[in-house]
Amino acid sequence: MTEADHETVRSGLETHLPRLWRYGLSLSRNPSVAEELVQATCLRALERQSQFRTGTNLRAWLFTILSSIWKNQLRAEKVRTGGGFADPETELVFDGAASMETNNLLRRVLSEVSELPEAQRQAVILVYVEEFTYREAAHILEVPIGTIMSRLSAARGKLAGLDSSATNARKTRADEVGKN
Amino acid sequence: MVSAGMADHPRDEDLVAYLDGELALADRQALDQALSDSADLRARLEVLRGGDRPFRESFDLLLDAAPLERMRAALPDPTISASVISTTQTPPIPANDWRSLGIAAMLLLAIGIGFAVGFGTRSDMGDTALLAELDALEAELEEAEAAADAAPVATVKGWRQAVADYQVLFTTDSLTPDQGGDGALALASSQVGLNLDPATRAAAGLEFRRAQVLAFNSKPLVQLAYLGDDGVPVAFCIIASNKPEAGTQYEQRNGLGIVHWIIGGYGLMVIGDLPEERLNSIARDLRKSIQL
Structure with a gap:
């Protein structure tokens, strides 16, 4: 761990704070929990900065940490206590964005994404918002690339207004054809 | 990446x-090729x-809402982070840099209390009280920092006071759930x-809940954190010392009891x-457990 590495992590953290918070918000749908996630991510990143290699993707590394903290620690706790979650119908569009004079379309997109199941929402945020590659997103979420593909495809299908059961039926048919 | 067939x-x-x-x-x-051959596929x-x-454009709206200043x-800060979470060489920390301990405690408290307040979510009185406490601590820290900046020559403070200043910020929730592990x-x-x-x-x-390496006057200060009777936070702290040996003594600082030796x-x-x-009694037990 060199001084340069240390400074890379430290200054990188600062640069990525808003994006980390946004990702935390998309996972928890609660601004306070998002902030909590970011703080925990900062602590852990600094704890483990010796594991970060200069020249690799710091943003992906930080997202991996946040993702893991959510999955392994906070999520269960928040679900159990109900403390961290807004009501299911609560939209991602909260005070900050809602109070802005924003394009209705953009606000509707936030709302649509917030209604996706969490696994699909994560994939959408990582690939379409954060613009990570499939491979990077798979690494961050610790799932196979195929899982990212099917989550994105399910999300797209839903946003396109496809009935998921119809999508599944089509898949099944395709699989059956594939076997023959 | 793509399925066979x-x-x-x-x-x-x-x-x-x-x-x-x-x-x-x-x-x-x-x-x-498949698309050019199949109208169905093109339709799909x-x-x-x-x-x-426009996912990215939409979500960029949220960036402005991030509580950036607070985060x-x-x-x-670089010196503080190294003192709180020292996994490698600890850079020198200025003498009586109590701020590092205070801010570290703030972070731990913020993470530990698991609050869920704001933006119209449900919060019971307990959360509200904790948050109010956190706000008060923040305000206190800011005030104290301002005072420290105005009068840089502060009195030299011993390690026990530094620990007491840190320990007073702990609640049962700071140490719930178990935060240990990771080779700490x-x-x-x-x-x-x-x-x-x-x-x-x-x-x-x-x-036992957690081990932490802090620093005081550039020396590693180890804190083992426990939850004691009725969830009272208790810490066992160790620092290298060149002072003559001394038996256990009791004192109070910041309203907390201390047994030191x-x-x-x-x-x-x-x-x-x-x-x-x-x-x-705790001190006796711990004293026996350490081979000195």
Whole structure:
């Protein structure tokens, strides 16, 4: 761990704070929990900065940490206590964005994404918002690339207004054809 | 990345990967061919294309809502971070830099209390009270920092006071759930050159929660945190000391009880909001557990 590495992590953290918070918000749908996630991510990143290699993707590394903290620690706790979650119908569009004079379309997109199941929402945020590659997103979420593909495809299908059961039926048919 | 037989029977996943530019060249070319051969497939592609949105533009709206200043303020500064979470060489910390301890405590408290307040979510009185406490601490810290900046020559403070200033910020929730693991105990042991493992289970009624390496006057200061009787936070702290050996003594700082002693080149202390007798008994147990 060199001084340069240390400074890379430290200054990188600062640069990525808003994006980390946004990702935390998309996972928890609660601004306070998002902030909590970011703080925990900062602590852990600094704890483990010796594991970060200069020249690799710091943003992906930080997202991996946040993702893991959510999955392994906070999520269960928040679900159990109900403390961290807004009501299911609560939209991602909260005070900050809602109070802005924003394009209705953009606000509707936030709302649509917030209604996706969490696994699909994560994939959408990582690939379409954060613009990570499939491979990077798979690494961050610790799932196979195929899982990212099917989550994105399910999300797209839903946003396109496809009935998921119809999508599944089509898949099944395709699989059956594939076997023959 | 793409399933076998994709060109013959492309799935939605393949079509989406195609739209996202994630297919390898050979797969893309195969799919191009399949698309040109099948009107159904082209129609399916268009349906999935309809699931596209200006995702990035939409979510960029949220960036402005991020509580950036607060998060930045909570970010340990380089010297502080190294003192709080020392996994490598600890850079020198200025003498009596109590701020590092205070801010570290703020972070831990913020993470530990698991609050869920704001933006119209449900919060019971407990959360509200904790948050109010946090706000008050923040305000206090800011005030104290301002005072410190105005009068840089502060009185030199001993390590016990520094620990007391830190410990007073702990609540039961700061140490719930268990935050240990990750080799923190091994790291703490190596930093002070003592096997601390027995100390995690030496005192009856104390539940070990976490080991941390802090720093005081550039020296590693190890804190083992426990939850004691009725969830009272208790800490066992160790620092290298060149002072003459001294038997256990009791004192109070910041309303917390402290039993401290010096032995074999180490200063040790037990601190917590417990009666003197109880702290003495804990100190006896812990003292026996450390080979000095």
